[in-house]
Amino acid sequence: MEVPPDEFRLPFFEENGFVRRRCPLCGNHYWTQNPDQETCGDAPCVAYTFIDKPPTRVRLTVSEMREKFLSFFERHGHGRVRPYPVVARWRDDLMVTIASIVDFQPYVIEGVIPPPSNPLVVSQPCMRFEDIDLVGPTFGRHLTIFEMGGHHAFNYEGQPEVYWKDQTVRYHHELLCDDLGVPSEMVTYKEGLWSGGGNAGYDLEGCVAGLEVSTLVFMMYRVVGDHLEPMPCRVVDTGYGIERWSWLSQGSPSAFHAIYGPILEGLLREAEITIEDAVLAEAAKHSCISRAEELLEARGRLADLLGLGRDELLRALRPLEAVYTALDHTKGLVFLLSEGVVPSNVKEGYLARLLIRRAYRVLRRAGLEERLLDLVEAQIGYWGDDFPQLKEMRDEVLEMVEVELSKYRETLRRGGSLVRRLLRRRPAIDVETLIELYDSHGLTPEDVDEAASPLGVSVEAPEDFYA
Structure with missing residues (x-):
């Protein structure tokens, strides 16, 4: 219009x-x-x-x-x-x-x-x-x-x-x-x-x-x-x-530096993630894309601008982006759980479960998956003065995250074995199988792809998978 x-x-x-x-x-x-x-x-x-x-x-x-x-x-x-x-x-x-x-x-x-x-x-x-x-x-x-x-x-x-x-x-x-x-x-x-x-x-x-x-x-x-x-x-x-x-x-290299300050710096030190200031600044200046499908092409243009190989640039940026993502997701998770949402497969509960599982997966890329519970607690402390309900619900939030993490680790353990057995009998995982794995076993397409990747199989879900 x-x-x-x-x-x-x-x-x-x-x-x-x-x-x-x-x-x-x-x-x-x-x-x-x-x-x-x-x-x-x-x-x-x-x-x-x-x-x-x-x-x-x-x-x-x-x-x-x-x-x-x-x-x-x-x-x-x-x-x-x-x-x-x-x-x-x-x-x-x-x-x-x-x-x-x-x-x-x-x-x-x-x-x-x-x-x-x-x-x-x-x-x-x-x-x-x-x-x-x-x-x-x-x-x-x-x-x-x-x-x-x-x-x-x-x-x-x-x-x-x-x-x-x-x-x-x-x-x-x-x-x-x-x-x-x-x-x-x-x-x-x-x-x-x-x-x-x-x-x-x-x-x-x-x-x-x-x-x-x-x-x-x-x-x-x-x-x-x-x-x-x-x-x-x-x-x-x-x-x-x-x-x-x-x-x-602030003119910082990312909004995450401005938002999370000391929490971000602590995670980067622990994961030993270091990127040259010039590379980080240029990556920030050219970081705007509107669709995930544009990312590889955009990173290729940035690599050319910096005189680097695309794969070299991706290896440098992916751990940093994983930490950024985990910070965002754990903050969102804390707000949802503090309002009484219980992780599940329906409605707001699904959103909470999605954030926990995505945060765990991206932290694993940076070797920090065991710090997820600590990161949730850090978010409560960081935002709790501005939003008192976070501190009021601290114990309940941490308990729900701990229980959900235990369930997810068990899901991944069983799911990995299940995916490997399936791939011994077939060359690929189709959409119908993805739906069955999600509905019956709680495995997201991302979980299935992670389990299938060592076997040389790539798994892609349709854009409307969760619709």
């Missing part, structure tokens, strides 16, 4: 000399003050340019950036709201909270109940699993768990307008440029259409130095089947990626 040409012809843009252009690479329209700007400013149309060169005046941790965001909007008349759970039990169409606006769908948006404040601000832990294979290789652009800073205004029909598009952009630019010191001409606003949770609207994506840091959605429609219907309530639905803002401010 094409964004109308005048949808974002805002007073703020006109007052400050922004012009609308079309990116020759992705085809999206964007707004810029920079007369020399040739692209939309978002990766992969450009490489990251903030690595080792943060454009902000200050370097902020995730906790500091969260407070910077919340207090900024409090000063501008927004009521601070406590974050909702990551398990979206108030929704029958979602298992987890995928965005801050989910907190208020559908009842607040539909006018059934009033918002806790109008306007309001919240930093909401969210979870998304559709890009789980990209967690790690994209150096933090993709995460399964992240904080979405949302400032929301609900403009109900027949009531005075709270604020809408122009003021939303002004707030964003003030925080980014006036408060944090990012030069205004470095910021681009890319046009698009966002849809989620049953609603949709045109949006602007705020980008700096190749990194999309915010999405400013102006929710005007209900999604009904395959078409959009106007809503009686126009909603300002913003998503500031708190971890990305912290990453931008």
Whole structure:
């Protein structure tokens, strides 16, 4: 759905000399003050340019950036709201909270109940699993768990307008440029259409130095089947990626360095993972891909750029990416289990089991699989001051992880023998067998592939295997 040409012809843009252009690479329209700007400013149309060169005046941790965001909007008349759970039990169409606006769908948006404040601000832990294979290789652009800073205004029909598009952009630019010191001409606003949770609207994506840091959605429609219907309530639905803002401010080699700091450094030392600074910086600058299938090709281009062989580069990066992935997954796991989720093969329980097993497998690549329980405990300690329920549920979380790990180790032991027996009788593992191994024995396609690999057999599951 094409964004109308005048949808974002805002007073703020006109007052400050922004012009609308079309990116020759992705085809999206964007707004810029920079007369020399040739692209939309978002990766992969450009490489990251903030690595080792943060454009902000200050370097902020995730906790500091969260407070910077919340207090900024409090000063501008927004009521601070406590974050909702990551398990979206108030929704029958979602298992987890995928965005801050989910907190208020559908009842607040539909006018059934009033918002806790109008306007309001919240930093909401969210979870998304559709890009789980990209967690790690994209150096933090993709995460399964992240904080979405949302400032929301609900403009109900027949009531005075709270604020809408122009003021939303002004707030964003003030925080980014006036408060944090990012030069205004470095910021681009890319046009698009966002849809989620049953609603949709045109949006602007705020980008700096190749990194999309915010999405400013102006929710005007209900999604009904395959078409959009106007809503009686126009909603300002913003998503500031708190971890990305912290990453931008630190200019670190990955978002994981900005998010996990001392935990990451400790794991890298223990696994004796060292990579030359120049290689790590270049890998970070060119780490943006949108599909897992693009990874080998992207790593090949990076290897050529660095004058290395592709396999040599992969051997250097894979243990590091494994540690990145394990950090993300164990944090997500801690949040799920602290809210009473029990690992299983259904609904939220499946997501918890998935995270435990993936974390165990990737840690094994780095020789750290026996540290999984310690890593879970470290996550509780690291985030427990900001999210007290993690410390309150510490013993229960650790007990569930320990039990699930014991089950998984036994599954792998038995499953490996089963796969080897199957391959003595047949040359390959087909999809029907994969389904049977998963349903009857709890073996994921990744587990089967790991057991089959020493026998020279590669196992691939269809993309919709878990659907």
